[in-house]
Amino acid sequence: MDQSTIDRIKADPNFQRLVKKRSRLAWSLSAIMLLVYYSFIMLVAFLPDVLAIRPFGDSIITLGVPMGVGIILFAFMLTGIYVYKANTEFDKLTAAVRENAE
Amino acid sequence: MKPLLTFLLLAALLTVGVALAEPSDITEAVGGSSWTSSIMFIVFVVGTMGVTYWASRRTKTASDFYTAGGGITGFQNGLAISGDYMSAASFLGITALVYTSGFDGLIYSIGFLVGWPVIMFIMSERLRNLGKFTFSDVVSFRFQQIPIRVFSAFAGITIVLLYLIAQMVGAGALIQTLFGMSFEVAVLIVGILIIGYVTFGGMLATTWVQIIKAVLLLSGATFIAGMSLYFYGFSLEGLFQGAADRHALGEDIFKVGGLVSDPISAISLGIALMFGTAGLPHILMRFFTVPSAKEARKSVFYATGFIGYFYVLTFIIGMGAIAFVMGNPNYFDETGRMFGGDNMPAVHLAHALGGDLFLGFISAVAFATILAVVAGLTLAGASAISNDLYANVINKKATSQQEMRVSRVATIILGIIAILLGIAFQSQNIAFLVGLAFTIAASTTFPVLIMSMYWHDMTTRGAVIGGSLGLISAVVMVVLSPNVWVQVLGNEEAIVPYSNPALFTVVIAFLGIWVFSKLDRSKRAAEDRRRFEAQYIRSQTGIGINKAAEH
Numbered sequence: 001m002d003q004s005t006i007d008r009i010k011a012d013p014n015f016q017r018l019v020k021k022r023s024r025l026a027w028s029l030s031a032i033m034l035l036v037y038y039s040f041i042m043l044v045a046f047l048p049d050v051l052a053i054r055p056f057g058d059s060i061i062t063l064g065v066p067m068g069v070g071i072i073l074f075a076f077m078l079t080g081i082y083v084y085k086a087n088t089e090f091d092k093l094t095a096a097v098r099e100n101a102e
Numbered sequence: 103m104k105p106l107l108t109f110l111l112l113a114a115l116l117t118v119g120v121a122l123a124e125p126s127d128i129t130e131a132v133g134g135s136s137w138t139s140s141i142m143f144i145v146f147v148v149g150t151m152g153v154t155y156w157a158s159r160r161t162k163t164a165s166d167f168y169t170a171g172g173g174i175t176g177f178q179n180g181l182a183i184s185g186d187y188m189s190a191a192s193f194l195g196i197t198a199l200v201y202t203s204g205f206d207g208l209i210y211s212i213g214f215l216v217g218w219p220v221i222m223f224i225m226s227e228r229l230r231n232l233g234k235f236t237f238s239d240v241v242s243f244r245f246q247q248i249p250i251r252v253f254s255a256f257a258g259i260t261i262v263l264l265y266l267i268a269q270m271v272g273a274g275a276l277i278q279t280l281f282g283m284s285f286e287v288a289v290l291i292v293g294i295l296i297i298g299y300v301t302f303g304g305m306l307a308t309t310w311v312q313i314i315k316a317v318l319l320l321s322g323a324t325f326i327a328g329m330s331l332y333f334y335g336f337s338l339e340g341l342f343q344g345a346a347d348r349h350a351l352g353e354d355i356f357k358v359g360g361l362v363s364d365p366i367s368a369i370s371l372g373i374a375l376m377f378g379t380a381g382l383p384h385i386l387m388r389f390f391t392v393p394s395a396k397e398a399r400k401s402v403f404y405a406t407g408f409i410g411y412f413y414v415l416t417f418i419i420g421m422g423a424i425a426f427v428m429g430n431p432n433y434f435d436e437t438g439r440m441f442g443g444d445n446m447p448a449v450h451l452a453h454a455l456g457g458d459l460f461l462g463f464i465s466a467v468a469f470a471t472i473l474a475v476v477a478g479l480t481l482a483g484a485s486a487i488s489n490d491l492y493a494n495v496i497n498k499k500a501t502s503q504q505e506m507r508v509s510r511v512a513t514i515i516l517g518i519i520a521i522l523l524g525i526a527f528q529s530q531n532i533a534f535l536v537g538l539a540f541t542i543a544a545s546t547t548f549p550v551l552i553m554s555m556y557w558h559d560m561t562t563r564g565a566v567i568g569g570s571l572g573l574i575s576a577v578v579m580v581v582l583s584p585n586v587w588v589q590v591l592g593n594e595e596a597i598v599p600y601s602n603p604a605l606f607t608v609v610i611a612f613l614g615i616w617v618f619s620k621l622d623r624s625k626r627a628a629e630d631r632r633r634f635e636a637q638y639i640r641s642q643t644g645i646g647i648n649k650a651a652e653h
Contacts, residue, residue: 009639019642026223033223034376037216041372044209045365048358051205059339060346062356065417068208072215072410079219083403086227087396097643 009101018093025085029078040071142462143280143469147295150311150470176397178313180404183388185312187214187409188319189475192416193468194272195533197448200420201428204345204355207420209368210533211413213375218409221380222402228555228641230389230398236482237386237547238490241554244633245562246626251490253566257546257573258490261382261539262483263519266476268535270524272445273472279442279449280465285528293521296476297514311474318467320408323415326448326464329455330422338418345424355424367601371537374604378540381548387482395644416448423447426454445532480516487512526590537602538580545572545607553615555641558634561627564619572611579603 009015043050051064174182192214200207234240238254270289277288334340346353379385389398424447427433427440433450434440442449452464488509493500500508527535550569553560580586580603584596619627639645 005645006635006639009643009645010635015639015643022227022642026227030220030223033216033219037212037376038372040212041369044358045368052357060342060353060356061339062205064205064358065208065356068205068212068417069414071212072413075216075219076406076410079222079403079406082219082223083399086399091396094643098645101643101645 005101009097012097012100014093014096014100018090018097021093022086022090025082029082033075033078036071036074040067138458139280139462139465142459143466146463146466146470147473150299150314150473153310153314174309174392176392176400177404179309179388179392179397179401180408181316182309182312183385183401183405184408184412185316185319185471186385186388186475186478187405188316188412189269189272189471189536192412192533192536193319193323193471194276194445194448195268195531195536196413196416197420197423197451198445198531199533200417201423201447202444203359204349204351204420204424205357206359207533208413208417209358209371210375210537211416213372214379215406215409215413217376217379218402218406220376222399225380225552225555226389226398226402227395229386230395231641231644232637233640233644236485236489237381237551238486238494240386241550241565242494243637244554244560244630245565246630248495249562249566251494253569254547254550255486255490257542257569258486259483259516260573260577261543261547262479262486262516263523264539264542265382265479265536266483266516266520267523267527268532268539269472269476269479270520271527271530271535272532273469273476274524274528275443275445276449276465276468276472279446280461285443286525289521289524289528292472292476293517293524296473296480296520297517299473299477311470312478315467315470315474316408318463319471320412322452322464322467323412323419325460326422326452326455327415327418330418330425330451333426333455341418341421341425345421348428349424364600366605370541370600370602370605373608374537374541374544374602377544377548377608378604379543381543381546381551382540387478419448419451422455423451427451430454443529476520480513480520483516484509484512529589530585534585534601538585541580541602541604541607542573542576544604545576545611549608549611549615553612555637557619558631558638559619560615560634561619561622561624561630563622563624563627564615564617567618568611568613568615571614572607575610576603576607579607 051062051067053063054060055063055066192211196207196211198207199210229240232240232243234243236254237258238251241254242250270292273292274285274289277283277292278285281288331338331341334344342356346355349355351359388401392398392401427447427450430450433454440446440450449461449465449468453461456463488505492508493505497504546569549572550565553568554565579598579600581591582597583601583603584599585601587593587596587598
């Protein structure tokens, strides 16, 4: 890629929009995932008693089990959100940028 | 094709020979008559070799060998990725962890899974757009070829070897349980099968075997979990209560246990599992076996779903194993040791719930799992040697054929090393070993990769020194940790008290990259920084990507 193409793409408003939108989404979703996961790990490391609470009355199932399964489901959901956004919005913008560059 | 046919024949003979050998005490105790399970097993192994043979006839170029020609759909690739994940380590190792320590097993599962979304959000798209299919191809976009490739080859080989150990230990124990031979012989056979498999099939074969196996393993695991619940009237509470009644820890199996008792190890494990995924060489390659970015994203989505479902199952299966296998004299010898070693609860549970036929099925699927994962790994390791060291450093004029030949020789050498290490590490829990492979990946390839994508000031020197510091510190701390220094090497006391050092080594790698890049005032550094822009634009848009990866 030569410098003139680089400059042209960089100046393309669609490119700027794409980069901005995608990084905002990617970083906020990552931050959410990291926050949820490390909150869980911190509970494991420092407050294991919280995970041992039994929320379902007589049941021996502790809070840790539904929490763990919940995190797995949550991760799946976040992936779904990103894929949906990327496959609709971002791909359209990318196509526009490409067209402009060629 | 002649050598391939010879190999297939030899392998088939070997398998049949093993199956026909006098069943020892172990098989008798486990299977009674192990005929059904043996036949089931052989049918499956021969079947996967058929796939390899079919694929090898379609593997014509280096691109076919490494990326299956880019002709796999998103759904198929999702299955293949989840196949890579549902390795022996996940299936046998995590169920074994749940079996011994209950809730702690779930902590591992979660860590293995949550890495996925994050990689996808911040990395997979950019890598895919760059159109490079190995770690070193990605980083050498900006950095000086020779030093960065030498580094990445060493990092790649270390990760692959550790991961290989885990799979070899699992495979060895499985064959040992099923056919009652010694662990050493079992590992040897596995090693030979794997070498042949990779040498001839390449990525197309491993992709297809992964897909088939993922489907079978998901169904098999669903069946085991379903049967475990069935005996308790489909009451999760009932099954868990049953497990708690059997287990020595009682109801404490639903609490955080001794496995991750100290905070440093817990946090380290968390870091390693999450970021290690991004640095695993065989996973990176999977983004390039599909034809478009759209398909690549979809495949990650499907993969996360399959893997998540599977991990929920492993928890139930582990509980089932406590309820049905623990204390059952059929699965233990006189001294109270489980047949086939501590990684086998899921396999014994399959027998307890589904009889010989199902034991054969599950063993075969688990074995194919290992075979396929190991094949993918060996392939990644071999490509580190043939592509990075040979074609880009040693012999720059190498033809595609020469490169393939080196790759095959490398496969054989890696296979032999894996056999030896597999024997040395036979008593370790395999999920734990995989955790260590993740630690190395999180401390070497991951920091270099992510910084090179996001930080324009990074230089070759920073990448190589920082990454190497991460690699050396991780390897040294793992060797000095209780699990290797005491349990494998037999020393009295561990020098490093943490079972997982990622918290330190990941930080060392990032700091190293930052400091040595900042200090770098060389001519090359200016070049590295200048090139960031082109890489950035391409990784955002995919413009300039070559046709081979596009197609």
